[in-house]
Amino acid sequence: MKELVLFAPAKVNLCLSVLGKRSDGYHDVEMLMQAVGLYDRVSVREAQGGISVTCDAAGVPVGEGNIAYRAARAVLDRSRPGMGLSITINKNIPVAAGLGGGSSDAAAVLVACNVLTGGLLSRAQLAEIGTGLGMDVPFFLHGPTAIARGRGEVLETLPPPPLFWVLLVNPGFETSTAWVYKNLNLRLTKKVDCNKIARLKVGQLAQSLHNDLETVTAPAHPVIGEMEQALRDAGALGARMSGSGPTVFGIFETEAACRTAAERIGSRGWKVFPAPVVTEPLYGEYLRSTP
Numbered sequence: 001m002k003e004l005v006l007f008a009p010a011k012v013n014l015c016l017s018v019l020g021k022r023s024d025g026y027h028d029v030e031m032l033m034q035a036v037g038l039y040d041r042v043s044v045r046e047a048q049g050g051i052s053v054t055c056d057a058a059g060v061p062v063g064e065g066n067i068a069y070r071a072a073r074a075v076l077d078r079s080r081p082g083m084g085l086s087i088t089i090n091k092n093i094p095v096a097a098g099l100g101g102g103s104s105d106a107a108a109v110l111v112a113c114n115v116l117t118g119g120l121l122s123r124a125q126l127a128e129i130g131t132g133l134g135m136d137v138p139f140f141l142h143g144p145t146a147i148a149r150g151r152g153e154v155l156e157t158l159p160p161p162p163l164f165w166v167l168l169v170n171p172g173f174e175t176s177t178a179w180v181y182k183n184l185n186l187r188l189t190k191k192v193d194c195n196k197i198a199r200l201k202v203g204q205l206a207q208s209l210h211n212d213l214e215t216v217t218a219p220a221h222p223v224i225g226e227m228e229q230a231l232r233d234a235g236a237l238g239a240r241m242s243g244s245g246p247t248v249f250g251i252f253e254t255e256a257a258c259r260t261a262a263e264r265i266g267s268r269g270w271k272v273f274p275a276p277v278v279t280e281p282l283y284g285e286y287l288r289s290t291p
């Protein structure tokens, strides 16, 4: 029986601008997204009959409720409908935290299923399936660095930045992306040009981090501002919330500075994850040959 183990990274939004509301109910966004080295382990193994999904994180659905199940089903339906798969997810990425963990697991499963079924689908076809699963899924097929536009599904891959480190700080509760967008007041958003930020060196980049969704989460959860301040006090060049939160991240030039800050901030009871930015193409050996 064939098995493929992939490591699905988290992402941070170095810039997140909400440009307006669309007639289909979604928002038009522009996001500068960066994969970071905090990984879920995703194992996809050929098995007898049907698709099974197990996951070791409390509160994450197993079986059909897991986004990984829907990803596998979609690939098998297009290539080998009768094939059975056993999927095991070991989660390290905090759940419903603005780090894209579920979307990243789904992207890893799309890639693994495609490989196990003979690689019939192109990157573009996998990304199209991904869009139907979650708006962050296509990013994880185009990373490590990309600008996402439209609802988040129109991707432009950018050259990765020179290596720097981020410290992810998570307060231990979840936020709902739907709730954040529902409460967004577009008159309060700044609609920053994320493309400009993408071209900055790390020092300036850190000073220019932007997230329009903080206009909703920061007033509702004062701890977000406190974590950002703690990061700056611990030496971060800049700090911002990722996605719809509540995780915030700080930027550090060196691993040593990042780990020193992790020790200091971790002592306040928040969960801390030091991670380098990912600078290699995601799933390069499995996706390179496809358009």
Ligand code: ATP
Binding pocket: 059, 060, 061, 065, 066, 067, 068, 089, 094, 095, 096, 097, 098, 099, 100, 101, 102, 103, 105, 106, 136, 177, 243, 244, 245
């Ligand atoms: P985003 O930043 O893309 O909005 P997020 O990081 O805030 O995503 P996720 O961790 O992807 O949020 O979780 C969102 C919801 O999806 C959770 O309520 C969770 O129960 C559900 N879910 C389904 N499958 C998974 C999975 N494999 N990993 C994490 N969450 C999953």
